[in-house]
Amino acid sequence: MRTRTIVLAGFVTVAAAALALVPPPSVRADNATVAFPDGYRNWTFLHSSLVPGAFGAFSKMPCVKPCTNGIFHFYANELAMKGLRSGAYEDGAIIAEEMLEFKIGENGTGGEGRRVLAAVMVKDAGRYASTGGWGFGNFDEGSKTNTLDAKAQQACFQCHVARKDNGYVFTRYVER
């Protein structure tokens, strides 16, 4: 049996797709308040999505290094977990995402490679009022400096507006 279905849980797909559509910023951050999510590997793992190199969106917007194709893992800190369950996010809630190289072995199985980037959304209703109360960050491989300037963070937010009724959050946590 080959597991292949047409319908995906939309917002999970969109979450990864949205990141894939955001071009790498060309300038350094002018907002250093969004910090690298130290310790996120010990937070609650939410889910994974896979964006292959052949992902359709890249035909509309050619992939520029670092290309945002790979395996995406999403994590939430305790306050974000509380928000994922209630729909309301308190200041301090953080959702982290890491994009890893997706490697395919000789036998056809796939696994993880190096971390290409980490991304984050940090809730602070006052500080980030112009972007729905969320500050957005991107951290290239080996760096803890946010590469997203104010314009790039607005671009993140404009996509997340579609999830206004969900606290601007695309990701989810499935109990099982």
Place this chain on the structure above:
Amino acid sequence: MRTRTIVLAGFVTVAAAALALVPPPSVRADNATVAFPDGYRNWTFLHSSLVPGAFGAFSKMPCVKPCTNGIFHFYANELAMKGLRSGAYEDGAIIAEEMLEFKIGENGTGGEGRRVLAAVMVKDAGRYASTGGWGFGNFDEGSKTNTLDAKAQQACFQCHVARKDNGYVFTRYVER
């Protein structure tokens, strides 16, 4: 750029491949001491592997439902994390694995579907002395009953023997 490499971190691949090669047991468990890993979703997430339906091993051993192709997530409780760092596993260490349906959306991205099975290895040097100190369990969708009888657990162990020098553990935790 298409991310595709030939070499995979061997033991991660093998971990998923090994499970894929274990045929579903035909008898009920006669060892109910290996329990379902309640709460594993709150443990530390280790890594993911992907075993596609076209995985080569299935050409040698036709896939019988439930087919073990999909996306595999691995988790460790605190004692297992201690073991992953030290190489020595205390009684009570548990490594859990879940196999989810892998769904491919219309736009080519991949995501998670339902949990098809959960699997576990539980350390108790005395109780499971005949299988390297590890008890093995498999739990079909929606069930908390271990389907692995003593013979099936021996089959698990015979594969894990290859990792004797690593406490019989295939999986790993990568700091990043």
